[in-house]
Amino acid sequence: MFDGDENAIVDFKYSTDPRLTWWFDHHQSAFLTPEDAEHFRADRSGRKMYDPSFKSCTKYIATVARERFGFDAPDLADLVTWADIIDGAQYADAKEAVELRSPATQLTLVIEGTKGSETVQKIIRKMRHEKLDQIIAAPEIQAIYKPLYDRHVRSIDIIGKQASCQDGVVYFDLVGHDLEGHNKFIPYYLFPQSTYTVSVSTSSFRTKVSVGSNPWSQRPVNFNLASICERYGGGGHPKVGAISFPIGAIEEARKAAKEIATELRG
Numbered sequence: 337m338f339d340g341d342e343n344a345i346v347d348f349k350y351s352t353d354p355r356l357t358w359w360f361d362h363h364q365s366a367f368l369t370p371e372d373a374e375h376f377r378a379d380r381s382g383r384k385m386y387d388p389s390f391k392s393c394t395k396y397i398a399t400v401a402r403e404r405f406g407f408d409a410p411d412l413a414d415l416v417t418w419a420d421i422i423d424g425a426q427y428a429d430a431k432e433a434v435e436l437r438s439p440a441t442q443l444t445l446v447i448e449g450t451k452g453s454e455t456v457q458k459i460i461r462k463m464r465h466e467k468l469d470q471i472i473a474a475p476e477i478q479a480i481y482k483p484l485y486d487r488h489v490r491s492i493d494i495i496g497k498q499a500s501c502q503d504g505v506v507y508f509d510l511v512g513h514d515l516e517g518h519n520k521f522i523p524y525y526l527f528p529q530s531t532y533t534v535s536v537s538t539s540s541f542r543t544k545v546s547v548g549s550n551p552w553s554q555r556p557v558n559f560n561l562a563s564i565c566e567r568y569g570g571g572g573h574p575k576v577g578a579i580s581f582p583i584g585a586i587e588e589a590r591k592a593a594k595e596i597a598t599e600l601r602g
């Protein structure tokens with residue numbers, strides 16, 4: 337894993353491997369064990385960075401690079417701003433997040449929905465010297481985007497049919513619907529009065545319970561969702577979390593999801 341002259345982990349859990357050079361993260365659940373957290377606190381390299389107050393790791397890295405190392409990249413400012421909006425769920429409203437009218441949200445659909453890393457790597461290379469509207473307009477990117485957008489529209493319809501909202505909590509089960517990687521803001525688009533969402537889904541490598549809170553809710557978010565998910569072996573942020581179960585562990589995932597939904601309903 338660590339075979340470079342400089343090795344970095346970004347936006348992922350901490351490692352005590354001595355070959356790790358750089359680490360940046362902003363998740364509440366950044367450490368697998370108390371020993372890992374203690375190892376981090378004892379580090380004196382000045383290259384292991386953690387701050388859960390940041391909404392995105394991108395904004396965190398940009399801030400540290402500017403304030404600590406004097407590096408600023410104004411040509412990437414728009415990219416950093418959109419990364420912070422998207423990762424931190426800081427859209428103006430659910431319509432902006434779901435209707436995908438901006439180049440940044442359209443590229444997010446491509447990045448999250450494409451198979452393999454080739455397309456993502458191509459987009460990253462383009463981001464070094466092209467604007468977001470130029471990247472999404474490229475014919476080879478449009479060829480990927482259009483079927484993904486059709487699938488996105490279909491997912492809105494399926495979630496609308498599968499979901500129910502009770503006491504401010506939206507619950508839905510997507511097992512068998514082949515909607516891996518659906519837009520997590522769809523429930524709040526369909527149920528704007530909701531406060532929380534709990535869902536079960538499957539992918540090629542896991543069964544997943546997703547737990548989230550409505551960024552535009554008029555009600556206070558009183559539960560720490562990362563802490564709830566940690567009880568089941570998952571984690572995340574105070575306002576969004578997830579739990580991974582093995583492939584085929586559908587009933588176990590459903591049981592956890594229903595327990596969490598009941599807890600959130602209060």
